[in-house]
Amino acid sequence: MRSLTLTGGKMSAPFGRSTRCLSARSPVGLLSQLRRNHPVRCPLGERRLSQARPALYCACVSTGGQRGPLEGLTVLDLTRVLAGPFATMILGDLGAQVIKVERPGAGDDTRTWGPPFVGAESAYFLSVNRNKKSISVDLKHPRGVGVIQELAAVCDVLVENFLPGKLPRLGLGYEQLCAVNPGLVYCSISGYGQTGPRAQSPGYDSIASAVSGMMHITGSEDGEPVRPGVAMTDLATGLYAHGAVMAALLQRHKTGRGVHIDCNLLSSQVSCLTHIAANYLNGGQEARRWGTAHESIVPYQVLKLNELTNKPEYKSNKLRVQNRRELLHTLSQRFLQEKTADWLREFEGSGVPVGPINNIQEVFSDPQVKHNGLIQEMEHPTAGQITVPGPAVRFSSFAHDKATPPPLIGQHTVQVLRHTLSYSDDVINALLESKAVTQNEVS
Amino acid sequence: MRSLTLTGGKMSAPFGRSTRCLSARSPVGLLSQLRRNHPVRCPLGERRLSQARPALYCACVSTGGQRGPLEGLTVLDLTRVLAGPFATMILGDLGAQVIKVERPGAGDDTRTWGPPFVGAESAYFLSVNRNKKLAAVCDVLVENFLPGKLPRLGLGYEQLCAVNPGLVYCSISGYGQTGPRAQSPGYDSIASAVSGMMHITGSEDGEPVRPGVAMTDLATGLYAHGAVMAALLQRHKTGRGVHIDCNLLSSQVSCLTHIAANYLNGGQEARRWGTAHESIVPYQGFSTKDGHLVVAAATDQQFVRVCNVLKLNELTNKPEYKSNKLRVQNRRELLHTLSQRFLQEKTADWLREFEGSGVPVGPINNIQEVFSDPQVKHNGLIQEMEHPTAGQITVPGPAVRFSSFAHDKATPPPLIGQHTVQVLRHTLSYSDDVINALLESKAVTQNEVS
Numbered sequence: 103m104r105s106l107t108l109t110g111g112k113m114s115a116p117f118g119r120s121t122r123c124l125s126a127r128s129p130v131g132l133l134s135q136l137r138r139n140h141p142v143r144c145p146l147g148e149r150r151l152s153q154a155r156p157a158l159y160c161a162c163v164s165t166g167g168q169r170g171p172l173e174g175l176t177v178l179d180l181t182r183v184l185a186g187p188f189a190t191m192i193l194g195d196l197g198a199q200v201i202k203v204e205r206p207g208a209g210d211d212t213r214t215w216g217p218p219f220v221g222a223e224s225a226y227f228l229s230v231n232r233n234k235k236s237i238s239v240d241l242k243h244p245r246g247v248g249v250i251q252e253l254a255a256v257c258d259v260l261v262e263n264f265l266p267g268k269l270p271r272l273g274l275g276y277e278q279l280c281a282v283n284p285g286l287v288y289c290s291i292s293g294y295g296q297t298g299p300r301a302q303s304p305g306y307d308s309i310a311s312a313v314s315g316m317m318h319i320t321g322s323e324d325g326e327p328v329r330p331g332v333a334m335t336d337l338a339t340g341l342y343a344h345g346a347v348m349a350a351l352l353q354r355h356k357t358g359r360g361v362h363i364d365c366n367l368l369s370s371q372v373s374c375l376t377h378i379a380a381n382y383l384n385g386g387q388e389a390r391r392w393g394t395a396h397e398s399i400v401p402y403q404v405l406k407l408n409e410l411t412n413k414p415e416y417k418s419n420k421l422r423v424q425n426r427r428e429l430l431h432t433l434s435q436r437f438l439q440e441k442t443a444d445w446l447r448e449f450e451g452s453g454v455p456v457g458p459i460n461n462i463q464e465v466f467s468d469p470q471v472k473h474n475g476l477i478q479e480m481e482h483p484t485a486g487q488i489t490v491p492g493p494a495v496r497f498s499s500f501a502h503d504k505a506t507p508p509p510l511i512g513q514h515t516v517q518v519l520r521h522t523l524s525y526s527d528d529v530i531n532a533l534l535e536s537k538a539v540t541q542n543e544v545s
Numbered sequence: 546m547r548s549l550t551l552t553g554g555k556m557s558a559p560f561g562r563s564t565r566c567l568s569a570r571s572p573v574g575l576l577s578q579l580r581r582n583h584p585v586r587c588p589l590g591e592r593r594l595s596q597a598r599p600a601l602y603c604a605c606v607s608t609g610g611q612r613g614p615l616e617g618l619t620v621l622d623l624t625r626v627l628a629g630p631f632a633t634m635i636l637g638d639l640g641a642q643v644i645k646v647e648r649p650g651a652g653d654d655t656r657t658w659g660p661p662f663v664g665a666e667s668a669y670f671l672s673v674n675r676n677k678k679l680a681a682v683c684d685v686l687v688e689n690f691l692p693g694k695l696p697r698l699g700l701g702y703e704q705l706c707a708v709n710p711g712l713v714y715c716s717i718s719g720y721g722q723t724g725p726r727a728q729s730p731g732y733d734s735i736a737s738a739v740s741g742m743m744h745i746t747g748s749e750d751g752e753p754v755r756p757g758v759a760m761t762d763l764a765t766g767l768y769a770h771g772a773v774m775a776a777l778l779q780r781h782k783t784g785r786g787v788h789i790d791c792n793l794l795s796s797q798v799s800c801l802t803h804i805a806a807n808y809l810n811g812g813q814e815a816r817r818w819g820t821a822h823e824s825i826v827p828y829q830g831f832s833t834k835d836g837h838l839v840v841a842a843a844t845d846q847q848f849v850r851v852c853n854v855l856k857l858n859e860l861t862n863k864p865e866y867k868s869n870k871l872r873v874q875n876r877r878e879l880l881h882t883l884s885q886r887f888l889q890e891k892t893a894d895w896l897r898e899f900e901g902s903g904v905p906v907g908p909i910n911n912i913q914e915v916f917s918d919p920q921v922k923h924n925g926l927i928q929e930m931e932h933p934t935a936g937q938i939t940v941p942g943p944a945v946r947f948s949s950f951a952h953d954k955a956t957p958p959p960l961i962g963q964h965t966v967q968v969l970r971h972t973l974s975y976s977d978d979v980i981n982a983l984l985e986s987k988a989v990t991q992n993e994v995s
Contacts, residue, residue: 170775170779171775171776171778171779171787172775172778174782188802192771196775211844214869214870215803215824215825215869216824216870217811217824217870218807218810218811220810220811225803225806225807225810225811226802226803226806226824228806228810229802229803229805229806230802276948294920294924295923295924295946297923298919298920298923298924299919299920299923300919300920303905304903304904304905305905306828306841306843306905307841308820308822308828308829308839308841308905309839309905309906310907311839312820312837312838312839312907312908312909313907313908313910313915313918314910314915314921315910315911315914315915316756316757316758317820317830317837317839317909318909318910318911318912319757319758319912320754320755320756320757321747321748321754321757322747322748322751322752322754325747325748325751326748326819326820326830326832326837327830327837327909328746328747328748328819329746329818329819329820329821329830330742330746330756330760331742331744331745331815331817331818332742332745332800332801332803332804333802334756334760334764337764337802338760338763338764338767339944341764341768341771342635342767342944342945343945344771345767345770345771345774345945346945346947348771348774348777348778349613349614349615349639350614350949351774351778352614352615352777352778353613353614355778355781356617357949359949361614361947361948361949362947362948363945363946363947364945364946364947364948365944366924366944368920368921368924369924369926369944369945369946372915372921372926372941372944373926373941373942373943373944374758374760374763374941374944375758375912375915376627376631376758376759376763376941378757378758378912379912379915379916379940379941380938380939380940380941381912382913382916383916383939383940383941384939388911388912388913389757389911389912391754392755392757393752393754394734394738394743394752394753394754394755395755456735457735457738457739458738458739459738459743459744459753460738460739460740460741460744461741461744461815462741462744462745462801462804462805462808462814463808464741465739465740465741465798465801465805466805466808466809468739469724469725469726470721470724470725470726470727471794471798473721473723473724473725474720474721474724474792474794474795474798476794476795476798476799477809488806488810489806489809489810490805490806490809491798491799491800491801491805491806491809492795493799494765494768494791494792494795494796494798494799495768495769495772495789495790495795495796496721496722496789496790496795497772497775497776497787497788497789497790498702498787498788498789498790499776499779499785499787
């Protein structure tokens with residue numbers, strides 16, 4: 103990526119989806135110096151935000167209507183890989199402006215995780231990074247750290263997934279940043295937690311899945327443990343995190359203060375053990391693998407095997423669980439006799455939940471999947487048309503029709519420095535030349 | 546459960562964790578009749594809420610401090626089984642008051658995990674009016690009925706938001722509120738199959754399997770808890786609630802992330818990989834002399850360190866293993882070499898050897914090993930409580946910690962109908978006469994234990 107220098111005149115690229123001109127919670131003193139010569143223009147609705155109202159959201163987003171719930175909020179995203187980016191992507195889906203900070207050069211690790219690639223972009227990266235802006239900042243460079251500190255002063259939320267202690271050593275820890283921005287919601291995502299005997303272990307889904315018991319309980323009855331086919335531990339953590347961030351924002355309405363949140367892979371997955379955990383913690387019952395089956399429920403279906411309904415040993419679920427081997431053998435033999443599509447037709451209207459084990463092509467051919475908007479197409483500046491799995495949750499109050507594609511690395515560095523921090527062109531040029539920050543050719 | 550009749554005098558059982566005396570958003574007219582003779586006492590801080598301030602939260606919860614973020618909010622929980630209850634449990638962990646509505650008799654399916662698919666719903670229908678009045682005074686309603694069921698009972702979003710425009714109404718279903726499969730009953734197992742999750746889970750040469758716990762249900766519950774809070778945030782700006790559509794299918798398909806993107810963009814079908822990763826090598830479990838170990842070497846430097854620990858340094862010089870891309874291409878041979886080496890030592894010895902190497906490794910723990918882990922204990926994941934009839938119970942604790950409050954006010958899972966009278970009295974301000982009439986008609990039931 104070449105280092106770009108600005109010529110005169112502003113770049114006229116639109117600012118993108120939601121605009122977060124000023125933090126609601128930053129001390130006036132710090133910001134007024136930045137804003138003195140640059141009254142901030144809010145592109146949405148083209149209103150000019152008065153310098154005298156630093157504590158208010160940009161007025162044009164307060165009218166509700168078709169805007170997402172998090173419109174007007176800014177998230178500073180220092181996360182990489184999956185759990186963190188998944189969380190911030192959902193916040194972006196809900197309308198927040200997400201500023202993704204990437205180190206110059208490689209950026210987020212997953213940019214290179216392929217094949218497959220779409221153009222130069224890995225499908226992996228594309229799948230969890232929509233609705234974000236990318237700025238490329240070198241945290242080893244003191245001026246790069248300075249940029250992040252200033253962004254943290256004007257953002258609502260910071261999400262990070264560094265090893266505990268790393269960011270504080272750079273001057274970007276919670277204590278340091280909330281001194282400048284007391285309303286900052288600071289969400290840390292780690293492998294095992296911010297404190298404790300394993301806090302310094304690097305955290306990966308595969309390991310956390312193993313350590314937390316998830317692998318032990320997944321796999322065929324007589325087979326080896328396996329992982330869930332997608333990193334559910336990472337994803338569960340991201341889901342916990344996105345909720346926790348909003349809980350903290352709700353609390354901020356009452357208290358005016360932010361909070362430090364501790365999310366980690368181990369805790370997320372162990373909490374998700376639910377009844378598996380309770381069986382052990384209360385009854386000492388160790389878990390085992392069940393393949394596709396469920397330990398405590400044995401199905402009963404209408405398979406033209408009505409004689410089974412009269413057998414006393416199958417009368418209740420408890421009895422069916424006890425006599426499962428024989429019952430399941432009988433049922434399995436019967437199922438083998440017909441094709442899946444025929445069985446599905448026979449079960450329609452019976453009130454019994456049944457479904458095919460779909461491969462991925464079958465998933466995305468399913469009419470309900472299409473109806474739910476789970477195939478989201480977008481135009482990417484270099485890769486062309488890309489398709490990603492759409493947002494899971496729908497709200498009656500807005501549509502997910504303002505999605506922006508996953509950014510190129512450093513695509514929005516200058517834009518963010520100019521609009522969010524109100525830096526002058528001179529300052530921006532100096533930063534670019536010092537390599538504390540970099541700007542992609544494409545903006 | 547016997548039908549209890551109230552004698553004179555109030556029950557003095559404490560109200561429980563967070564107190565949410567009145568809804569913040571109910572029209573004055575509807576509530577004033579309920580409250581006229583019963584100025585509500587808020588046990589927390591013992592302040593009396595004035596009848597003239599129906600639109601405000603109970604004053605004593607507005608001071609922040611050690612309270613959870615959702616203190617002061619009330620959730621009406623009409624969900625059963627897993628996805629819904631999991632979501633509302635997390636809201637409860639965050640300080641919300643959660644009122645779980647169960648039908649008399651069996652209650653939530655999972656209390657016995659029996660049938661029915663054809664349920665004895667009629668008794669539940671009798672309690673519909675109580676639910677309506679509760680919905681008028683709550684902030685959030687969460688339900689997981691088949692789409693259309695609650696509207697037929699007069700408890701649909703359109704109907705309830707007419708009375709309580711600020712109501713956040715979260716529907717959880719199998720496939721969505723509309724569309725060709727909307728009327729299909731939804732269960733984790735099925736959704737896991739239909740959404741592709743099972744297809745991608747299992748050993749390389751084996752059959753598809755389910756994740757060992759209902760991750761589709763749980764992911765849906767997690768999406769739901771976040772969506773509810775997003776809607777509450779929006780309500781601060783707009784004053785209005787919203788209808789939220791969460792469903793198992795969408796949650797799991799969204800969670801397919803890169804698996805989906807590989808297909809949608811490159812037509813690449815997914816397959817099962819056991820413990821391995823399609824795009825990263827070595828990133829998987831290995832059998833050891835006495836068990837299994839998982840190694841996650843995601844970068845080139847980590848691969849080098851793996852080779853160091855295994856005393857297989859010659860591998861770091863092989864050009865075909867230099868980058869992750871190359872290791873993926875040449876995975877079979879490389880993994881064979883590594884597998885053979887791992888078999889030679891015990892799990893505990895390998896873990897010791899890898900300490901300090903910077904390579905993420907871990908044992909495949911069974912459940913006993915999980916709950917013996919010092920970090921698990923440190924994170925507060927073993928939550929003990931006193932249950933009124935079961936005695937001491939232990940459950941997995943909340944996953945997320947906040948610097949602003951501790952999870953030290955947890956209450957145990959309730960007995961069925963344990964708080965019926967309490968809620969009628971405190972949340973709806975019903976008089977004893979009204980409550981007695983309801984109990985006698987069996988429209989509601991109260992557990993012996995309160």
